Amino acid sequence: MSPTSSGSVPSSDYRxxxxxxxxxxxxxxxxxxxxxxxxxxxxxxxxxxxxxxPRDRGAVIMDLGCGHGTIVHxxxxxxxxxxxxxxxxxxxxxxxxxxxxxxVEQGDLMESLAARPACSVDVxxxxxxxxxxxxxxxxxLVDGVHRVLRDGGRWIIHAPNAExxxxxxxxxxxxxxxxxxxxxxxxxxxxxxxFRTVACFEDAPIVHGVAxxxxxxxxxxxxGALRLYLAAETGRLREPAIFSQNxxxxxxx
Numbered sequence: 001m002s003p004t005s006s007g008s009v010p011s012s013d014y015r016x017x018x019x020x021x022x023x024x025x026x027x028x029x030x031x032x033x034x035x036x037x038x039x040x041x042x043x044x045x046x047x048x049x050x051x052x053x054p055r056d057r058g059a060v061i062m063d064l065g066c067g068h069g070t071i072v073h074x075x076x077x078x079x080x081x082x083x084x085x086x087x088x089x090x091x092x093x094x095x096x097x098x099x100x101x102x103x104v105e106q107g108d109l110m111e112s113l114a115a116r117p118a119c120s121v122d123v124x125x126x127x128x129x130x131x132x133x134x135x136x137x138x139x140x141l142v143d144g145v146h147r148v149l150r151d152g153g154r155w156i157i158h159a160p161n162a163e164x165x166x167x168x169x170x171x172x173x174x175x176x177x178x179x180x181x182x183x184x185x186x187x188x189x190x191x192x193x194x195f196r197t198v199a200c201f202e203d204a205p206i207v208h209g210v211a212x213x214x215x216x217x218x219x220x221x222x223x224g225a226l227r228l229y230l231a232a233e234t235g236r237l238r239e240p241a242i243f244s245q246n247x248x249x250x251x252x253x
Contacts, residue, residue, distance in 0.1 A: 006059070028205040043208045046078070050078075054154075060121045061080055062086065062112070062124050063085040065087055065132075071085070072101055083103050084105065085101075085105065087105075093105065109141065113147070114144065114146040115229070121153060124156070127156075130157060131181070132174075142190070142236055161203075161242055161244055167180055170245050183242055183249075186249050187200070198250075200247055201242075203246050203248065
């Protein structure tokens, strides 16, 4: 999923080259086959929509850095009618069109936000986007999202978790990644930018069958061991922590 340039980065910047071939220039393609290829993401995305989207199916939803439109697809499947996805990568947008996913457009994220009237959007999503931005580029995005959200609107963020023992797999898994976050650092960013509430959630395995139930059980045991280690080091039995490689943040305006 590919974000925008802030406008201060020259067109010769390395991002222009990487994003032009973002879907294909990698060992494993981002998407292949037909819509059935989206099935591996379905349990997580459907659970996220159930838990964090508004009940009103007419809510205005923007997915910034939407890639080939996975969330757009499942949001429409769930009955949300006013969903649009924006992505900078022409390959990603072409994949969305090949898969028949409507509502995915090529464009610059900041320009797309600027074109929206203030207080006109119910949900903004940035899945695997903000880690591509430097701190100087991130602040205008935060301000732009805050501006377009209605009061009570939500910003749903998925980003690398610097607190995870394996965070380096995500942080350094893409040459365009600039940073990673913790629940504390992302809270600092969002609270200081005017968001009223900020809640962070682990990327726990979603149970939807026998295999996923086994994965969840193993994950839960390992997570318990990590919490025990943290308690031994800090002396705090209830030390808040998120250990998954990525984590979800839901901020409310």
